[in-house]
Amino acid sequence: MIKKTFLGLLALSLFAVSCSSDDDSNASTTSNLTLNFQGLEALGSDYVYEGWIIVDGQPVSTGTFSSVTFPQTFPVNSVQLENATTFVLSIEPAVDPDPAPAATKLLAGNFSGNVASVNSDNIVVALGSSLSALGASTGKYILATPTDMDDTNEASGVWFLDNTNAPSVVAGLSLPTLADGWKYEGWVVFDGTPISTGTFTDAESADDNAVTSIFKGDSGNGPGYPGEDYLQNAPTGLTFPTDLKGRTVVISVEPYPDNSTAPFTLKPLAHVVPSDAMNHTVINMGDGPVETLSGSVTRN
Incomplete structure (x- = not known):
């Protein structure tokens, strides 16, 4: 009986260690993305700003914000952030059923090294508008x-x-x-x-x-x-x-x-x-x- 109990506890212990190891290996590693903008004004109460990085041609959200006090820092998946080519800032409904960026894309710029200089002029380069x-x-x-x-x-x-x-x-x-x-x-x-x-x-x-x-x-x-x-x-x-x-x-x-x-x-x-x-x-x-x-x- 003692032997069976010991073996049972050992099995549970090994399972716990195994699960912990798997969770650690599968956990998403994040890096910091810091935004520092000039001239933004607060939006109406029903809207927020949302940042996006373009990874392999696809937009990935970096988070929403309503405060226009900068700098602001957001945790972003490290692999996606490293592979990002462009940053875009859009204006989105505060309650947004659409996971894709809205048409109201305000700022954009391509990464050069670890920094992207963004402005409303660069939207013509990144997204094809005429601002x-x-x-x-x-x-x-x-x-x-x-x-x-x-x-x-x-x-x-x-x-x-x-x-x-x-x-x-x-x-x-x-x-x-x-x-x-x-x-x-x-x-x-x-x-x-x-x-x-x-x-x-x-x-x-x-x-x-x-x-x-x-x-x-x-x-x-x-x-x-x-x-x-x-x-x-x-x-x-x-x-x-x-x-x-x-x-x-x-x-x-x-x-x-x-x-x-x-x-x-x-x-x-x-x-x-x-x-x-x-x-x-x-x-x-x-x-x-x-x-x-x-x-x-x-x-x-």
Whole structure:
């Protein structure tokens, strides 16, 4: 009996050692991936940032985050991290049923040794979009309110068009074509409050709220270019019609679907409407405050 008990305990002991050894050998070894980005802003509550490494042409998640305080470090499978060629940062739903990266890929860069220099320009190299040309964007606009019959409030509307050679009218914005997952949006900043003029992908066509805008007048949708008349239904604290002189006009790049009602970080064009601006006369925009985002990704 003693002999059988001893043999039984010995067998259990050997099994335990064997299982422990197998677990150790099969355990995934991880290495650190450190992200250090400049210029990122917090997203809306329903969205998060997600990092990805490209391994053998396939995306592998490195984890999600919502804080924009850097550096941040994530544990990643050592073999996959060593074999990664590219890093990509995307914007994802906080509750995401799709394991693949969303179309809203913001930063990308190829590894050189253990470091990848990433920025929004490099997306054209890594993923085939056109965000890299944002720095070459130019813009023109006029003050006018074509959606009502009142000619006394012309400084209450902004339209991104060029009527220099009137009656011929052309697009006022020269912008690169964005990749899937992104749209442009116009804004006017009223005493620190940005009010959208509408989202669009084509500067030579009306924007997405041409028909649905609650601010325009009752005489039509306006010209076939992005823009807005601020004539009625003013948000709380504002009065329409108004005078846009002294206000800031902005063009931003927005995730689509959008994560927030506020402007996104990327703003390639901006301009303060001059106090002596003339109605129906072309005004040139300048560079915006953020034309590109950048940072570094280090594996060790």
